[in-house]
Amino acid sequence: MFTGIVQTTGRVISVKHTGDNAEIDILPAADNYSEEIKTGDSISVNGVCLTVTSVDKGSLKFTVVKETLSKTNLEELNAGEYLNLEKAMTVNSKLDGHLVQGHVDTTGKINRITENLGSHEFFISFSSKFRDFIIKIGSISVDGVSLTIAEITEETDEGIEIKIAVIPHTYQNTAFKHLKEGDTVNIEFDMMGKYIKRIFENNIK
Structure with a gap:
């Protein structure tokens, strides 16, 4: 974990x-x-x-x-x-991000990168079948980095695009500074959201 x-x-x-x-x-x-x-x-x-x-x-x-x-x-x-x-975290570790299992759910594509007041905004798209695992201001792991979904910018039957804002400290101290448009990133959705969806599906059967 x-x-x-x-x-x-x-x-x-x-x-x-x-x-x-x-x-x-x-x-x-x-x-x-x-x-x-x-x-x-x-x-x-x-x-x-x-x-x-x-x-x-x-x-x-x-x-x-x-x-x-x-x-x-x-x-x-x-x-x-x-x-x-x-x-890997230990029982004494601080949980400054969110719980990340290291089990990638899907990959996403970086559609574009913009700079806004020193921060970098990454627009990432992936399959719409994962729509139930994302919410605005919810947690998401992108290439192992705990981030917040700033906005769901596009949603169709085929795919979803989200925007994440990466602050200067995170940008400079991670591999995000090496990413470019068209690159593929690993995505893991919030574990709690996946459990809640599973429980909900079982209860309505």
């Missing part, structure tokens, strides 16, 4: 495809970030919960299976790109 508060970014050192899986090697930007990380630990990598397979001279290695690749933007990963990293 994670909070959606990114602790550091990581640069992709290498991506090696072995059969249906991919082996990725990431070097965290923060000094000594990997010191307390050991093999078997869970790390949020762009919002995807992955298991550390080894730690080597500060870099973190992960194996990404076929299903995860097909459902996330890790399938498009290349060496030199930057990702958001967060260690």
Whole structure:
């Protein structure tokens, strides 16, 4: 479980495809970030919960299976790109964001990026089948970052577009500063909303 508060970014050192899986090697930007990380630990990598397979001279290695690749933007990963990293929360962790499982629900496309009074506004679209999981001023995880849906800007039978506002601190300290129009992002909807929808559906049957 994670909070959606990114602790550091990581640069992709290498991506090696072995059969249906991919082996990725990431070097965290923060000094000594990997010191307390050991093999078997869970790390949020762009919002995807992955298991550390080894730690080597500060870099973190992960194996990404076929299903995860097909459902996330890790399938498009290349060496030199930057990702958001967060260690799993503990019982003593502060919950500054919202509860994020690291189980990506879908991917979205960045339609456009605008700058407004120092903040950056990202307009992101995804399938309309997830319409019941979003509300204005509700929580959402985008590439592992806990954010607020500022506005639902478009809603059709085919798709939904939302606007999220990223403050300067978040923009500068996450991989958001490397994103551009047309990029794919990982989306995880608020866990509480998914449970409520499930309970509601069961009660009306």
